[in-house]
Amino acid sequence: MTRTMSPPARLAAAHLPAEVADRWTALLRPAVRLTRPDNRRAPMSGPVAGHLGGLPELPPDVPWPVWEGNGPLSFVASVSLAALAGAELDIPLPEDGTLLFFVSYGPGQTGDGVPGLGPDGQQGARVLYVPEGTPVAERGAPEGIEPYHRIRLSAEPELTWPDREELRIEDLLAPADRDDPPEWVETFEDALGDLEPRVRHRIGGHPIPVQDGGPEYDVVREDEDPDDWVLLAQIDSDERAWMNWVHQGTLYWLITRADLAARNFAAARFTWQFL
Numbered sequence: 001m002t003r004t005m006s007p008p009a010r011l012a013a014a015h016l017p018a019e020v021a022d023r024w025t026a027l028l029r030p031a032v033r034l035t036r037p038d039n040r041r042a043p044m045s046g047p048v049a050g051h052l053g054g055l056p057e058l059p060p061d062v063p064w065p066v067w068e069g070n071g072p073l074s075f076v077a078s079v080s081l082a083a084l085a086g087a088e089l090d091i092p093l094p095e096d097g098t099l100l101f102f103v104s105y106g107p108g109q110t111g112d113g114v115p116g117l118g119p120d121g122q123q124g125a126r127v128l129y130v131p132e133g134t135p136v137a138e139r140g141a142p143e144g145i146e147p148y149h150r151i152r153l154s155a156e157p158e159l160t161w162p163d164r165e166e167l168r169i170e171d172l173l174a175p176a177d178r179d180d181p182p183e184w185v186e187t188f189e190d191a192l193g194d195l196e197p198r199v200r201h202r203i204g205g206h207p208i209p210v211q212d213g214g215p216e217y218d219v220v221r222e223d224e225d226p227d228d229w230v231l232l233a234q235i236d237s238d239e240r241a242w243m244n245w246v247h248q249g250t251l252y253w254l255i256t257r258a259d260l261a262a263r264n265f266a267a268a269r270f271t272w273q274f275l
Helices: 007-015 018-025 081-087 183-195 257-261
Strands: 029-035 048-052 074-080 098-103 125-130 151-160 201-203 229-236 250-256 269-273
Touching (some): 007 018, 007 183, 048 081, 074 081, 081 151, 098 250, 125 250, 151 201
Antiparallel strands (some): 029 201, 048 151, 229 250, 250 269
């Protein structure tokens, strides 16, 4: 039986020497792409896995998240983990339950509404985990919060690759070839860029940074091991949901594998990047 190659692996096989292609494809990591129809009339590409915006469903004893001194957070997205169960991710997500993402940034606000990167700023973003079977009800938004447009999301497994700032293709070459890399390096990277989705909502896998340097550089301290940290979620700017994180930016939540396995989502750390 012939095994179908993934799009990035197929691209590597087409553009890279066999040894380099093998080294590069070994770095691919599984993720889930959260997709939505291009317009309201288009059908969903798969079963509903959650939604951007709208209102969250919260247990009656869970308060709406608030950043003390700055007010309530805006609800960003809801993701059903049961809908991701077949994706075979390499991070220890719970098999069911729901993740809810909040951030201090409302429609029409400027960049001043986005949390900073210091310890205090981390209170400006929150991840809530609601276990399966927990009674919930839709919660109205607090005064002063205008909900984003509600957009349904589907889940599609995908393989993701390291960003160029994390791994340069030249680093996979023999030392003698690194100073004067072959033309196929640039050709491959250009073709790889064409594979990136237009709207980049994702669970797990490699993050897609907007700026030079991945989001892990913003949240991992010098005394911590970056390899312990994984991407939990990234939520891109999305015009359909009226989400524009400053200048076409992206929100990122990272967490250690240990905290993820322990379902300690309060330990997730947040950052954001913009053009």
